Amino acid sequence: MAGTFFDYVIVGASRAGVSCAEGIRSVDSAGSILLVSREDVLPYKRTKLSKELHKNYGDQDFLLHPLQWYEDQKITVYLGAEAVDLAPKIYTLFLADGRKIAYGRLCIASGASPLEIQDHPFLFRYLREKSDGQNIFHKAQEWKHICVAGNGIQGVELAEQFSLMGKQVDLLGPESRPMANRLDPGMSRLVEKTLISHGIKVYNQKGSSAGTDAGDWDGTVASIGVRPAAVWLRDSGINTLSGVIIDTRCRTSEAEIFAAGDVAEPVFPFTSGLWHSAEYQGFTAGVNMAGRDVELEQQPFRLKLDLFDKHFYALWYTPGLEADPGVESRKLPEAPDLEYCRLFRRGNEFVSALYCGDPAIGKTIITPLVRQGAPFDTIVNRIQNRPSD
Ligand SMILES: Cc1cc2nc3c(=O)[nH]c(=O)nc-3n(C[C@H](O)[C@H](O)[C@H](O)COP(=O)(O)OP(=O)(O)OC[C@H]3O[C@@H](n4cnc5c(N)ncnc54)[C@H](O)[C@@H]3O)c2cc1C
Incomplete structure (x- = not known):
């Protein structure tokens, strides 16, 4: 040709x-x-x-x-x-x-x-492309009890979606808590609590390898990376x-x-x-x-999760921060618009933020201030003195 x-x-x-x-x-x-x-x-x-x-x-x-x-x-x-x-x-x-x-x-x-689960008695489906989602939606019309394998962010979102479709959902995954690679234990537990409060059964540290957790599922979807x-x-x-x-x-x-x-x-x-x-x-x-010479720089791209009625936000969090001797964290007090908030610093340099609460806190305070290179104390002060409704 x-x-x-x-x-x-x-x-x-x-x-x-x-x-x-x-x-x-x-x-x-x-x-x-x-x-x-x-x-x-x-x-x-x-x-x-x-x-x-x-x-x-x-x-x-x-x-x-x-x-x-x-x-x-x-x-x-x-x-x-x-x-x-x-x-x-x-x-x-x-x-x-x-x-x-x-x-x-x-x-x-x-x-x-998607990574695929090998040698399992159940046929797992995966969601990466639009046609995958359309196929899963149609199949799910016949499903009553669904297993979502993988307790990362996509597994959590899928569990929510099937729950919104009125299905009985089991979320299982190898990690000790949902989204363990993306969130600290406190916020992970809040995600888990939210799932459970909507009737989703959460099984942590449950691998999806052959035969270990076969339930009476009529639908199986996996998101394991x-x-x-x-x-x-x-x-x-x-x-x-x-x-x-x-x-x-x-x-x-x-x-x-x-x-x-x-x-x-x-x-x-x-x-x-x-x-x-x-x-x-x-x-x-x-x-x-096209001929320019532009270099990538680190940007404040956050991970957000809107789960049922809650908003979760994570910026630059990795579990490694917990063991870093140069990094300290500070929890801010709970408030009606802030159910959880933990911020990380190295000296007065901002390192990471996690919170569950009003989306505006991330959008109008944390992300823009980090983009401007604001010091840690400034970010904390602005969150603490945010205008209330
Ligand atoms: C269900 C789902 C939910 C997500 N939610 C979030 C979220 O909330 N927030 C977030 O930040 N990120 C999220 N992500 C991740 C985010 O979508 C990806 O980081 C982003 O799409 C990456 O963009 P990309 O263009 O690099 O690759 P992709 O979006 O993967 O696109 C690659 C494209 O290339 C095509 N392609 C592959 N191989 C070939 C080939 N050989 N020839 C021709 N075409 C090819 C694929 O078909 C695809 O269309 C989510 C991902 C998924 C799947």
Whole structure:
């Protein structure tokens, strides 16, 4: 089949890929851009998949941009097109349907794929793409008692969604408490309490390996983590660990090839695995592909969880902070709009924040102040002296 040339080719059309195209267009209004997507729907807000599942969604729901936007921006989109190989030396991308695409610069933005449970008597389903969610929703109409395996954030959200659909839900996972890698024990317990108060049964330290916890479930869904979707690059010669290694300019080991988002593995301690980090990395990759020289910097991208009627917020928390001798934490008193709040400092430098309460505290106080580089005491004072309703 005849080859085609684009100045810029982006593999993966989700947050990182679309932001990369936006970054390119912010610098270069004329160069030809191709977005290659394995999914057969226009790019959409993936984070909604586990938050809107109980209502189901259609192909046109929560799109990042309408079709017209791609036309206006002169961005060609190949939907249902899977990249299967890349030959950096000849600047060529190969698609599963036999098409060969020649490029000037290329961005790898193929995201991540769910880890799967092997050798289990139950058939587990996984939620990563819109079609997965649509299939799970339809299947769930027949389910009464559902096992959600994996007690990380997505498992917690799925448990909530099935509960909202009126199902009996068991949430089980290997960790000693829900979201143990993302939250401290105090906030984890609050998440657990919230789940239990809505009738969800929580089984911690329950692996999903063969036979250990088979219940009378008629539906089983798992969320036990992800791995960067980099397998298709195995013969490309690009340096990978589990993901594609990038530098602070989103460049890979190969000339003219960049990477961004969940597929990328920054060799520096920047937040990743989050929607906003994929957006930031994608945009940075795009402007650099178009000739600028912009470096990634650490950004205050928070993890948020809206669980039933509660809002949980975590910024830069890792369990390692608990054992760091240079880091101290401070709990703020409970209040009607603040059920839990713990802040971490190194001297007077802000290190991390966790809270459950009014979303405005994160949105209007913590995130903006951290972005401005405010010292710890200033952030604490502003939270304590926040205006009350
Ligand atoms: C259900 C769910 C809920 C989430 N909730 C949150 C949240 O609340 N907050 C948060 O910050 N993050 C959340 N995340 C994580 C967030 O969605 C990801 O960090 C973000 O989507 C990463 O963007 P990306 O563009 O790097 O990759 P992805 O969004 O994974 O997109 C990669 C795209 O590339 C395509 N692709 C893969 N391989 C190929 C190939 N070989 N050829 C062509 N196309 C390919 C995929 O089909 C996909 O469309 C959630 C993720 C999921 C799955």
